[in-house]
Amino acid sequence: MTLVQITKYDDEEQIKVPLLNRNITIEELLHLTRKSTDIYKYLATNDTKRILNSNEKLSNLNKTKFILIKENEMCLVLIKKSNDLQPIHVTEEENEKYQRFIVCATIADVNKENQQDILHQYLLYSNDIVPSTDIQLITFQSESLIQFISIDQNLPITVTIKNTEVNKSIQFNCRLSITIKRLYEIACQLFCLKREYYCLIMNETTLDDDDVCLEDIDENMTEVQFKIISKASIHCSIMYDNQTVILPCHKDTIIMIIVKETMEKLHISEDNINMYELIALDDDQTQIDFDLSVDDILGSFSTGLTTISFELKKKNI
The missing domain is CATH 3.10.20.90 (Phosphatidylinositol 3-kinase Catalytic Subunit; Chain A, domain 1)
Structure with missing residues (x-):
């Protein structure tokens, strides 16, 4: 048996x-x-x-x-072989491999499944970065199909970006020609951040020239570190079970948007939004109407507070 x-x-x-x-x-x-x-x-x-x-x-x-x-817990992955790795007379079907993975799968899982030689083969994403093997596929899910190209040589520059809000870092490799604008886009995607609320910092200096590339900063670099920080004046801290999600917002941000973004980060289907309620962690533990704005509920908290605390709970049905 x-x-x-x-x-x-x-x-x-x-x-x-x-x-x-x-x-x-x-x-x-x-x-x-x-x-x-x-x-x-x-x-x-x-x-x-x-x-x-x-x-x-x-x-x-x-x-x-x-x-x-x-x-909703799966994603579709396409791996193509680069021209350098293609055998002669290979068909397009043989060159492309479609697979489905759980969203929590990492690049290392994809490599293992495809018996990639991690010392000599790499997965190129969006034609400009090679993500580190600990990055999860969920971070690429802004696209219905996650596409990689299998290449036999890593890109030369190792980039580390730290998200100071959650004290986590991501790492990937890229070329010297990559721009600050593109690095910022990648950071926002891999950390699942809204671009309007953040900025990229290097050596405590805000990088605001989108067209500058790494080569302009130092043509001899092989590695570089950045931080991505929030420039929002208000944040919402939402507790759910044993997890906490922190989101930047404006005073006119609608609570429904806050709830949807929280559910997205927690990998809860938006289709089930009516099964949840949001409680303000003020003195009265007030249940919050999703149609209200952040400004509508600021009065329930101490004057000058910059982080508003909530709890997302499943309704007792």
């Missing part, structure tokens, strides 16, 4: 499925979880987070641990 262990991605519930025969498809295994296949549609490998095709046979996988996920 084989014991298959399945973890639900959304709440980490453990499901154990004993099998006398491994000669079943992934679709058949899905039904054995006794979860609604209208909601939980896919199984992914536990090690690389790749989503399995429904007709794949369990007996061919040599795996017993899987992850159960919903539609």
Whole structure:
């Protein structure tokens, strides 16, 4: 007998499925979880987070641990081979590989799934950066299809950008010709930030000339560090379970926008927004109407406060 262990991605519930025969498809295994296949549609490998095709046979996988996920917890990835890596007479179909992964999968997971030689092959994104292997695919999800090109040489400049709000850093490689504007766009995308609220800083100096490139700063550099900081005068701190999301805003920002952005960062489907309520963490623990603006509720807090605290809660239905 084989014991298959399945973890639900959304709440980490453990499901154990004993099998006398491994000669079943992934679709058949899905039904054995006794979860609604209208909601939980896919199984992914536990090690690389790749989503399995429904007709794949369990007996061919040599795996017993899987992850159960919903539609909005997956992303589509396309990997193309660069011209240098293409064999002669290769067809376009052989040159392109489409795969689906859980949104939490990292570049390292993609490399492992595709048996990429991490010392000699790299994934080029948007034709100008090679993301570090710890970056998650969720950070690229502004696009419906995440596209990479497999290249055999890394780009020469290592860039580190620190987000001081959350004390986290991202790292990627690029060329000397990349501009400050493009670096800022990449930082906002990988940190899931709104561009209007932030600026890029190097050596405590704000970089405001979009057309300057790294070569203009130092043509001999091999690595460089930046910070991205908020220039907003008001921030919302939203607590949900054991997580906290901090968002910059204006006084005229509508609360609905704050809630939607929070749900996006927490990977909660916007379709379920009516199942949640927002509580102001003031003296009265006031429930906040989503149609109000930030300015409408500032009066409930101490004068001069620059960070407004909320709690996002699931309604008791």
